[in-house]
Amino acid sequence: MSKSKKSFVKPLIIIIVLAGAAFGGWKYYSKKKEAAAAPVYREEQVTRGTLDRTVLATGEVLPQNRLEIKPPIAGRVEQVLVDEGDKVRKGQIIGWMSSTERAALLDSARAKGADELKRWEEMYRPTPILAPIEGTVILRSVEPGQTFTNTEAVVVLSDRLTVKAKVDETDLAQIKIGQRATIVLDAYATEPVEGKVDKLAFEAVTTSNVTTYTTDVVPIKTPDFMRSGMTANVTFFAESRENVILISTEAIRSENGQTFVLLKSLDPKVPPAQRPIKIGLTDGKRTEITEGLKEGETVLISDVSLDSGNKSANPFMPGGGRRPSGSGSGSGNRGR
Numbered sequence: 001m002s003k004s005k006k007s008f009v010k011p012l013i014i015i016i017v018l019a020g021a022a023f024g025g026w027k028y029y030s031k032k033k034e035a036a037a038a039p040v041y042r043e044e045q046v047t048r049g050t051l052d053r054t055v056l057a058t059g060e061v062l063p064q065n066r067l068e069i070k071p072p073i074a075g076r077v078e079q080v081l082v083d084e085g086d087k088v089r090k091g092q093i094i095g096w097m098s099s100t101e102r103a104a105l106l107d108s109a110r111a112k113g114a115d116e117l118k119r120w121e122e123m124y125r126p127t128p129i130l131a132p133i134e135g136t137v138i139l140r141s142v143e144p145g146q147t148f149t150n151t152e153a154v155v156v157l158s159d160r161l162t163v164k165a166k167v168d169e170t171d172l173a174q175i176k177i178g179q180r181a182t183i184v185l186d187a188y189a190t191e192p193v194e195g196k197v198d199k200l201a202f203e204a205v206t207t208s209n210v211t212t213y214t215t216d217v218v219p220i221k222t223p224d225f226m227r228s229g230m231t232a233n234v235t236f237f238a239e240s241r242e243n244v245i246l247i248s249t250e251a252i253r254s255e256n257g258q259t260f261v262l263l264k265s266l267d268p269k270v271p272p273a274q275r276p277i278k279i280g281l282t283d284g285k286r287t288e289i290t291e292g293l294k295e296g297e298t299v300l301i302s303d304v305s306l307d308s309g310n311k312s313a314n315p316f317m318p319g320g321g322r323r324p325s326g327s328g329s330g331s332g333n334r335g336r
Contacts, residue, residue: 041272041300043264047246048295053239053283055174057215059165061185061230063158064198064216067133069094074149076103077142078126082155084140088131094155095129095142102126103147135159138228161219161226162198165234166205166212174238175200181217186231193226195219197236241281245289249282251301261293262300272300 079096088094098106102124109120139156142148163183167175175197183193199216206212217234219226251261259279262272277292293299 040303041262041264042303043298044248044251044301046289046293046295046297046299048243049246051241051244051246051281051283051286051288052237053174053281055167055171055236055238057165057167057171057234057236059163059215059217059232059234061161061226061228061232062164063138063160063228064162064218065133065135065159066138067135067157067159068153069129069132069155069157070153071097071127071129071148071150073099074147075099075127076147077144077154079144080140080142080155082137082140084137086137088135088137088157090131090134092131093128094131094137096126097129097154098126129154131157133157133159136161158228161222161228163195163217163219163232163234165215165217165232167215167236169204169211169213171236172200172213175215175236180237182235182237183217183219184233184235185226186233188223188225191223191225193219193223194221195234239281241288244280245293245295246286247289247293247299248301249285249287251299252277252279252287262302264298264300275299 076098077095078098080094081096082088082094105120105124106117109116135157136159137155138158139153141152141156142154148154177197177200179197181195181197183195185191185193195217197215198218201214204211204213215234247261253260253262253274258276260274260276263275265271265273275292278290280288280290282288
């Protein structure tokens with residue numbers, strides 16, 4: 001082969017190889033793009049159950065009525081008959097005290113001997129300290145022999161412990177007197193305490209531009225481990241539906257004012273069918289279906305991580321649009 005032919009063939013081979021590589025790359029990325037654009041679904045079965053719409057709030061365990069027992073006069077404590085945690089009844093003697101004058105007389109008599117001390121103790125009786133209410137001793141601040149003034153509390157009583165929960169003003173309309181609530185203490189997270197709403201504040205508290213209302217939640221039965229000052233999380237049960245049809249909220253789609261779900265087609269080549277539905281109550285994760293689905297049916301949920309091209313908005317997901325009008329009677333607000 002002549003040099004002129006060789007110089008022509010070599011560039012031609014290079015061009016053919018490059019063209020083949022470019023074509024192969026184009027086919028590869030075309031198929032990859034097509035596969036990425038294809039929606040990917042996972043299946044979920046329609047179930048029946050109970051749905052609760054809740055409101056969440058944080059709070060602190062505090063005495064509902066905190067009573068500081070302060071003696072009317074200054075003096076010295078002779079005896080303390082209760083300890084912290086003890087239950088006392090109204091009118092019970094919880095200690096004995098001496099006025100400043102009696103304490104001085106007894107000290108003087110003690111220096112003269114036992115007989116002189118006994119004579120003055122019988123003649124000048126100590127003053128009892130009484131519990132003015134029925135409750136629990138939550139603080140004992142004195143010991144026998146300790147002196148005090150009439151401005152110091154010797155014992156602090158609480159009639160019962162309650163949780164002062166801070167409810168956001170946007171959720172206040174969902175809270176009612178007597179409403180069921182669950183208390184979970186940070187220190188005992190695995191031991192929830194059942195309670196009920198006892199009182200709603202009439203005056204708001206604004207902190208960092210957030211307006212809240214203090215709501216008293218009283219335990220149905222106060223556990224022994226509950227202490228004043230503990231941090232608590234309170235779940236208020238605003239509304240409940242029993243024996244209703246339920247699906248995951250993320251399975252619900254909305255387009256052009258219509259709410260629907262996707263059902264799997266028998267033919268794999270046929271895209272999923274749309275089924276119009278009506279929705280009711282939601283807790284954010286699950287939603288009640290009032291019309292359009294039966295228990296045991298299977299719906300499709302778009303895998304958002306793989307199906308980025310999905311244009312059907314979920315009305316309950318962030319950025320997914322709003323609840324279509326006329327699609328159900330229940331509220332879609334989720335408890336905080």
